[in-house]
């Protein structure tokens with residue numbers, strides 16, 4: 322398949338939005354930018370289009386997709402019995418990186434929810450995404466636009482590397498502003514439960530949801546065959562081919578560990594790079610978790626180019642959006658944690 326590369330400069334913008342909307346209305350699939358990561362969009366009403374998304378990504382069929390909307394009217398068409406607190410969250414955090422799991426109606430295709438009676442929904446904070454949704458007139462199911470298992474794409478070039486030739490089009494827009502996927506909260510249990518951390522933090526959510534529970538899968542490996550609230554958490558994720566370890570400790574101890582390992586590399590903070598003698602990639606500064614979120618997937622995509630056997634990743638704090646970065650790195654390291 323020839324994958325169209327669509328531009329977003331002012332002169333091409335309208336045509337790109339209209340072309341994308343037309344492809345989606347015809348049952349095709351298009352990679353679109355969002356503020357979190359690039360998404361691979363399909364009509365959430367079209368089972369056949371959804372199938373194409375699962376196939377292009379190599380995504381397991383029991384892992385449901387997030388539906389992206391651009392108006393509250395669509396929310397009431399695809400979800401029902403929406404708790405008051407969920408509406409308050411929508412008011413406060415939408416458009417933005419918060420996905421809410423709610424009771425589904427029959428409007429969306431069953432395959433979107435992978436057989437569950439719930440639907441995950443969010444309104445992205447990206448004008449290209451919002452325009453494509455509005456012009457198509459469709460709710461769009463859009464998982465991250467990467468090959469399943471590999472780091473999520475934060476640049477159009479990442480999408481191209483994984484999916485060129487497998488999807489109808491890629492919208493080339495800016496790098497994603499946030500860099501990690503949305504926060505996922507389920508309102509289908511009492512109290513509400515944080516299933517995946519993201520840029521809307523647990524601290525922010527607790528201002529509306531004081532009884533919010535953080536699911537154990539956020540920071541621990543789900544037990545084999547255990548029932549999980551969010552099917553996505555049980556899969557291998559974000560992993561480079563290089564064996565990765567997540568390391569907790571101060572800068573001096575981290576440098577001491579990696580510098581003593583021949584054939585290894587480090588993923589470290591910018592401020593400690595000078596003390597590290599093995600090949601290294603910096604992913605932001607430790608005191609600003611947003612810089613880490615912005616770079617984490619890009620850096621994970623470059624690890625294998627270093628040609629080393631192992632990579633040691635300096636763990637961020639678990640505060641604020643740091644929890645989301647920690648959660649992704651824990652999976653990239655297949656839950657191998659070294660505490661110094």
Ligand code: AMP
Pocket residue numbers: 384385386387422434437439440441463464465502503505507516517550551552553554
């Ligand atoms: P992705 O779209 O690749 O960022 O992944 C979507 C995430 O949302 C995965 O972790 C899914 O398991 C989760 N998710 C989507 N729909 C539901 C749902 N109905 N119930 C629980 N988790 C969901």
Ligand code: MG
Pocket residue numbers: 464465473
């Ligand atoms: Mg994903």
